[in-house]
Amino acid sequence: EAQVTQNPRYLITVTGKKLTVTCSQNMNHEYMSWYRQDPGLGLRQIYYSMNVEVTDKGDVPEGYKVSRKEKRNFPLILESPSPNQTSLYFCASRRTGQETQYFGPGTRLLVL
Amino acid sequence: AQKVTQAQTEISVVEKEDVTLDCVYETRDTTYYLFWYKQPPSGELVFLIRRNSFDEQNEISGRYSWNFQKSTSSFNFTITASQVVDSAVYFCALLKAGSYQLTFGKGTKLSVIP
Numbered sequence: 001e002a003q004v005t006q007n008p009r010y011l012i013t014v015t016g017k018k019l020t021v022t023c024s025q026n027m028n029h030e031y032m033s034w035y036r037q038d039p040g041l042g043l044r045q046i047y048y049s050m051n052v053e054v055t056d057k058g059d060v061p062e063g064y065k066v067s068r069k070e071k072r073n074f075p076l077i078l079e080s081p082s083p084n085q086t087s088l089y090f091c092a093s094r095r096t097g098q099e100t101q102y103f104g105p106g107t108r109l110l111v112l
Numbered sequence: 113a114q115k116v117t118q119a120q121t122e123i124s125v126v127e128k129e130d131v132t133l134d135c136v137y138e139t140r141d142t143t144y145y146l147f148w149y150k151q152p153p154s155g156e157l158v159f160l161i162r163r164n165s166f167d168e169q170n171e172i173s174g175r176y177s178w179n180f181q182k183s184t185s186s187f188n189f190t191i192t193a194s195q196v197v198d199s200a201v202y203f204c205a206l207l208k209a210g211s212y213q214l215t216f217g218k219g220t221k222l223s224v225i226p
Contacts, residue, residue, distance in 0.1 A: 101214060
């Protein structure tokens with residue numbers, strides 16, 4: 001089944017404790033992206049990657065890191081999480097030349 | 113800069129009523145794509161439709177229909193004979209051709225009351 005997977009789906013952590021949210025897709029898509037969703041703000045892009053080893057900032061990159069060492073994986077790294085990073089995070093992917101993005105199931109993060 | 117406005121924050125309808133969700137967009141580009149996504153209470157984002165800027169033909173899929181009007185920069189979504197399962201947050205989004213950045217509206221929460 002073609003899909004985007006994220007792990008973990010739920011995470012509670014404390015301020016300053018480094019964490020990684022994994023994202024993987026099995027559709028051989030070149031493009032991958034991370035969004036965060038907050039009440040009243042909709043979805044905002046954090047980082048995106050056009051292909052392996054090629055990444056760029058979205059609208060709200062502060063406090064996040066990404067890497068794209070393999071085509072299928074695009075992890076989101078929070079080096080020192082803070083409470084304002086409490087949010088619902090989505091990973092998405094699409095094939096170059098096609099415009100529709102497909103989203104993972106989301107990761108709910110609570111930073112205490 | 114691109115912008116998507118969903119002026120209706122929340123809508124409540126009684127089951128079997130028709131409901132229209134509004135989406136107004138701003139862009140200076142001539143080639144772009146518009147999308148609707150559904151987010152049910154379980155939280156995932158489900159792709160509903162994509163429209164490109166050169167195709168103003170309205171589309172119908174079962175109880176769902178979409179009205180794209182470039183003259184008013186609108187891409188409205190109508191659900192006919194709403195059902196409880198339609199209760200969700202609906203997002204409209206805009207993508208400039210060749211861009212990597214999908215711009216979302218803030219969403220409309222639809223509640224269908226039995």
